[in-house]
Every structure is written in structure tokens, then in C-alpha cells.
Amino acid sequence: MATLEIRDLHVSVEAENGPREILRGVDLTVKQGETHAIMGPNGSGKSTLAYSLAGHPKYTVTSGSVLLDGENVLDMTVDERARAGVFLAMQYPVEVPGVSVSNFLRTAATAVRGEAPKLRLWVKEVKEAMAALHMDPAFAERNVNEGFSGGEKKRHEILQLELLKPKIAILDETDSGLDVDALRQVSEGINRVASSGEVGTLLVTHYTRILKYIKPDYVHVFSAGRIVESGGAELADKLENEGYASYVKGGASE
């Protein structure tokens, strides 16, 4: 069973006046089949955690470790991490002009699966996955994220989640920018993937509303660069009622 183990992770970014520490000792274990919600106020470092796990060059890990089934993830390049089974659905997906969605998806699937999917099966697979996410088939011929609305970008991220079937899925604010219908449809997509029992999900969110559709096994409160409280789904209800005030009064990451 796949396990992601994050131990005492410290991460800095290069700021104007030298390095600035954002993550200050994150400990977290995510197992296949589990869903963890990471909740925290703006600027607490949620995206930093997500991007650091995926290997974005902006973030420097200064200490700590990240292991996927005992393999050192921090030693891997960004694409190696993805092929090892780490998937990041981004808060702000990037536009790639000139590259069509269908070409992109096929290239990614070929890289992750280690061989090109059989064309006829692949076309069917993509069609079905798009239909399930209520995406117009015309998106396949558009350039990656170019001119997509916020909601369309998020559907496109979840489409990739469905097709690439990672071991660990990190979903960074997938709920933001979605209207109620889109939120439901995207959540259904996430649940479909999770229901296979083969993915460990790290659901990063600011708001509790997505938790109406996705039931987390664990909820972690993130503040000033670390997890300050962990609990079950009931912790989300507390946050819903009380907000983050009790966690941030000592000052955020400043």
C-alpha cells in the first residue's frame, strides 16, 4: 500500500531580503485510500506544501524528508515525482499555447504509464472521462488552459487526475472559483478516483464548503507553516463555526 511520509519539512522561498522560511516543520502521513483535508487561512503555507511536494523550483527544502513508499521524493526531478505517482492539481493551472489538450493528455499518459496507451481505448477513455466531468468534447482540441474559465481549468485538472491515476493526489484549492454545480461535478470526479481505494488524497482548501461533497477521513489545521491541530471530519465543523481566529491570533507566518 502506497504511503507518503512527510517528516519535519522546512521550506524557504527566495524573498527580496534573502530566504524566507514558509514551512516550519510539517509532519504528515498519507496512505492510499485515505482522504486528508488540509485547511488553513490565506498565506499559511498550504500551496507552499503542495508545490514543494511536486518539486516546484521556487521552493527550497532546507530540512526534513518526504518519502513515497520509502523512496526519497526530494531527490527526484519534477517529472520523476509525477511518474512515481505524485499528482498536483494546481490552484492556478498554467496556460500552454500551441499544445492541444488531447496532445498534452496523451503525452502525459504515455510518460506516466511508461507506454503509449492504445489509441482506440485511449480515445474512448478520454471521451468518457470528459463526459463524466461535464466537459465539452471541443476542449480536447483547444490549447492547454488557454482562455479556459476558472471552473474549466479546475475540471481539466481533475480530468488529468482521472486519467493519470496517481498514488498520491494533492488538490490545491480545487474548490475555489467553482459555482455550486461545478463544485458538485468536480467533487464527484474526485470521489470517483478516491473510491478506487488506490489514491491517497490531500485536499487543500480554505473553505469547508467542498467538505459537503467530499468526506475526509482526517482534517488538519494549517497555520504559520505547520499543522497545528489534527482530527476527524468533526474538526471541519468546528472550523465552519469558529473560523481560524483561534489558530492565528498569535500572528500568522510573520
Place this chain on the structure above:
Amino acid sequence: MADVNNSTGSTTAGSIEVGTSGAGEKLAGPGTGRASVQQPIDARVTVKPSYDVNDFPVPTGREEDWRFTPLHRLAGLHDGTAAANASGVDKVELGLPDGVTAEQVGRDDDRLGKAGKPVDRVAAQAYSSFEQALVVTVPKETVLTEPVKIDVHGEGGTRFAHVVIDVKPFAEAVVVINHTGTGTRAANVELLVGDGAKLTFVSVQDWDRDAVHIAQQTALVGRDASLKSVVVTFGGDVVRIHPRVTYAAPGGEADLFGLYFADAGQHLEHRLVIDHDTPHCRSNVVYKGALQGKDAHAVWVGDVLIRAAAEGTDTYEHNRNLVLTDGARVDSIPNLEIETGEIVGAGHASATGRFDDEQLFYLQARGIPAEEARRLVVRGFFAELVQQIGVAEIQDHLLEKIEAELEANV
């Protein structure tokens, strides 16, 4: 691709310069290039067109039409020194489908100079100094099923050349001139597209890294005729190609496509002039270039002039550049002058974008290795334009060349 500078509109001119990103700015993103906008003093050339090199002063680099060109790298094409020692050698091989004729003629042959005169000093030098002109004729109503091939292989030294492609009325032809090898070359190419004729003219600059090549390609498009010009520049140290289009009668159309790939230190310049002085003609320009490596420099200047008489004109020009690495520079100047409001449409766009670290990260985060990610983006960037060329053999060759550029340099 993060757009560093985009401009769309009708009469503005802009120069886009993409410099190296700032120190310590590891994460390239939007806005890491510098952008500057200048208004050219006069997009039109100020000296009158002439066959005589002495009618043009030696350029200093301050002239509007020479300000981007590194004159010191022209091996003396611009100041007469190259002409004083024009002992270069090239090998020209012709592939002529049935019915097509090719002749070597002297400068007094009356088929020369019909499309238009040289407009700058180097073109006039080429006219003043060539020994024999090549005239290729596609007879009236002859529809070719195979391309006419002109393979020019430079073997060093300075060469001056003059080529006339004469496509008679209602004929249809594809003519491919392919430049390989080395040397210094200045040339005039005249394209005569007869009434109702169709010409696809492809000029490939696939020179060795040290070659210098300056050419004026002047087309005269007949009544209801159509010209498709395809200029492809990969190789050479300094290459400056200057396609010009005028219309002999109404109903003419011209598509001007260009594709270039500038590597470290290369100067690749494409200047276009389309002179709409005749009613009801159409023009469409699409030039796309990729740049990589230190001091790779691409210049694109597109001058479209719609004169008062040219009512019913429909024109659009578009230049896009993809900067793959820091240290490359692009100057892109679309320029449209309109003297009549009675037109179907006129517009231009210019955009220079970078393949940035965010795009690379996104593709890599989906398992795609860095090199493959870069290829995916470059292929995608050129694919649509390549498809528009419409000659399968050329398209395949171009895709191979683009792959080779990527293999060699990325």
C-alpha cells in the same frame, strides 16, 4: 507562453525586445522581458528604388531600414568591398518538371526588372554585380504536378545572383529554392505571377552557420492571381530576406508565410513590404519564429501600405515569436498605413512570448521530461503554420528540420 508584449490594432508600431531576466529572478514568469515601443521615423524606404548601386549611400546603421542589421558582419555587401572581390563559387542544380524552361541571360534581357527595382543598397549591389541571371518560365496554362527545384549550394566567397520566376497566365507552379553551404550572397529574386496564375514560392535558408545572405524577393501579382510565399530560415550568421509584393491588377492575393529558428549569435531578419495600390486585392502575412541561446536575434518588420486607390483591400499581418531561453532578442514591428477607408479589413498583431519555467513545471508535473516538454511546445507553436504551406514534401522537411534544431540545441 507568457506574453511579454502583445499588440493588436490598426496603425501602431512596436518594437519588442526580450532581454535576459533580472539577477536572482530564478522563476521566470510573465514580465521578465523588457519591452520597448518606438515609432519608426518612416516605415517606407526614403531612397528611390534603383538598379544603380551608386544611387544609394553606404548605410551607417542609423537608417530606418538598416538599424537592426549588424553591418560589420555583412562581409562588405553594403559598402562595395565585397563587390570588388566577387570571386565566390556556388553550385546550382535545377530540377525542372516537363514544360518548364530555364535560361541564363544577360542583364539586358527584357524579362528582368519587371517585378520591381532594388530598394536598398545591397539589392542594388546585387543587381549591379551579377554576371548572368537565371530565368525560369512556366508556360501559359501549364499546371505542374511536381515542384520546380533550384538548389543553391554555396562553396565560399561572394556571389551576386538574379533569378526571375515567370509564371505565365493560368499556370500553376510550386518553386522551391533551397540554400545550403557557405559564403556571402546578395540576390534579387523576381516573381512574376501572371493573370489567373498560382505560384507557391518557397525559399529555404538552410546555410552553414557562417554564411551571409541578403535577398530581395519582389513579386508582381497579376489579375486574379495568387502568390503563396514561404520563407524558411534556419542557418547562416546573418540572413536578411526582404519579400515585397505589388499587384498588377485587381483580384490578386498574396499569402506570405515565414518560419525561422534563431540559435545563439545568429541574426535572422525578415522585412516585408506589401504595397496595396490596386483595388480588391488581399494579403495575409504570418511569420513565426523561435529563438534560443545567447544573442540569438530575430527581426521582423512588416510594412503594409494601403494606398488611396486600393479600395476593397483585405489585409492582415501577424508575427509571433517564442523565446526559449534567456539572452535572445526580438524586434518585431508591424506597420500599417491606410490612405483609404473603403477597405474590407486591415489589421496586425505581434506577440513575443517566452517558454517559461511555469509552463515547464506544469508539463513536468504531468510526468513529461523537460526536453520533451520543450519539444511539445515548439512543435505546437509551428504546427499550424506548417500545415498552411500546403505542399506535403515541404511540410515534412520542415518538421524534420525543426526536430533537428531541437535535438541539436535544446
